[in-house]
Amino acid sequence: MSLLVLGTVAFDTIETPFGKAERIIGGAGTYVAWAASHFYQDIKLVSIIGDDYPEAELAALRARGVDTTGLEVRKGEKSFFWAGRYHNNMNSRDTLATELNVLADFNPKLPAAYTEVDYLMLGNFAPAVQMQVINQITRRPKLVVMDTMNFWMDIALEDLKKVIAKVDVLTVNDEEARQLSGEHALPKAAKAIHAMGPKTVVIKKGEHGALLFHEGQTFFAPAMPLETVFDPTGAGDSFAGGFIGYLAKTDDISFANMRRALIHGSAIASFCVEKFGPTRLQEIQPADIQERLQQFKNLMHVDF
């Protein structure tokens, strides 16, 4: 039993209407690992950083049960860097800078202990890198979840489709589901994506919640209506991390449990947006999560 997480570990500079955070830690791998660690502690992280990445942040991850032996540290090089500015409604953003740095020629090498895992989370990364990880796995995991983004649909669609064909669950946002499938209506988009391979499709709608499609069944998980969304960065990754972390903890991939996992992902994502970067994911305690889950129960409760 282990959860293997692939995803970028990086620096972000983020501007929102509330302020600016310079070169804070970020990246899909960071958010997924922190989010999943609230439910499950046997996590193995595969990624790459330069020697500019703060050792204290790696130590904090290790203290959460995250194995970083698969995190390549390249001497004399810089970590991936992204800078972006959110618009006033927080629903759209402009990318101000992207510096690939160590990502430019990353070829992941899984340590032996990483090659037999029960849960695999392929966080957002170049499809070719996601495929390299799949190819080094020696025993089929119980569940492979993949996240991606429109960027890869634009520049590497064929590679992307090869990875999609190999996973159990694809998580994309609504616009990405439309782009990938060519269908506007989300139930039709999910059907088209099922036909590409994944038996389960999660369509993330940000503040509008998420839909789970699986063998003709559909589940809807709302997002918590929040008074303040401080920084949306990493919300989708946190959602995916909470989702797979809960599945790994409970070791149950039934549709009924995936419904629960989606709520747990929504709960973790609702914390993520409350402060800049992964700050809230690093602060929250089990009691905070229990309280938020109770708020979700209140939000969703109806008998008819």
Added chain:
Amino acid sequence: MSLLVLGTVAFDTIETPFGKAERIIGGAGTYVAWAASHFYQDIKLVSIIGDDYPEAELAALRARGVDTTGLEVRKGEKSFFWAGRYHNNMNSRDTLATELNVLADFNPKLPAAYTEVDYLMLGNFAPAVQMQVINQITRRPKLVVMDTMNFWMDIALEDLKKVIAKVDVLTVNDEEARQLSGEHALPKAAKAIHAMGPKTVVIKKGEHGALLFHEGQTFFAPAMPLETVFDPTGAGDSFAGGFIGYLAKTDDISFANMRRALIHGSAIASFCVEKFGPTRLQEIQPADIQERLQQFKNLMHVDF
């Protein structure tokens, strides 16, 4: 026990990516009455039409239990007419024509039997007309629900606020809630609207569901994910009609029952969009509604 419904009764010409429907019946009063009639049959309609309106449609309403003695028919004049064209995503539309006709100088006169009702639905109408109806009510109803739209916020905000101050429940869409309150975050918008009078605020988000805010509690009702949205016209009115029709039927205005009523409103609205105009509202049978409610249960079911 009666439900009084105010709302336009009109002709619409509707263009969607699927086709065009010329001069079909429409108007908020038509949609609210048809929607509510699936749950409750003692409905009194107050509105105005010209002598161009088809008698068969009025007979169909009366056969559903809708009292039309408060529907003024003005000889030699034409009914209200609206024409619009939906964009490809169905989320936005252009108004192509608005002919007020009989609406230009409508001053509703409630028949005596209309002045003591338990439920009052002020469908979308000029705030001054909504106020005239309130002023003719001789006994405070158990519940007054009001719908409105951004148009009245633009041209009659002071009148609108006077009506809002007198109602128990305000239903508006998300953009209207933001415009009315000046707040972007919907929980903040709801608080600001509570301060204007309504103890209960329903914020409609179309395909993204609806939020119910009441005394610090929040409930979220999803919309049914549909493969085809044929014509969104009247969906919000149908939602409001299903909501108040269910409340009138059960005669229970507790928050727990409002949660159920919101699901019933969502179910009725999900039928409305399946064909042009109110066609589906006129076709569906109790078994169809029961089946749709079961689909909502499946969509929402989770235990955690």
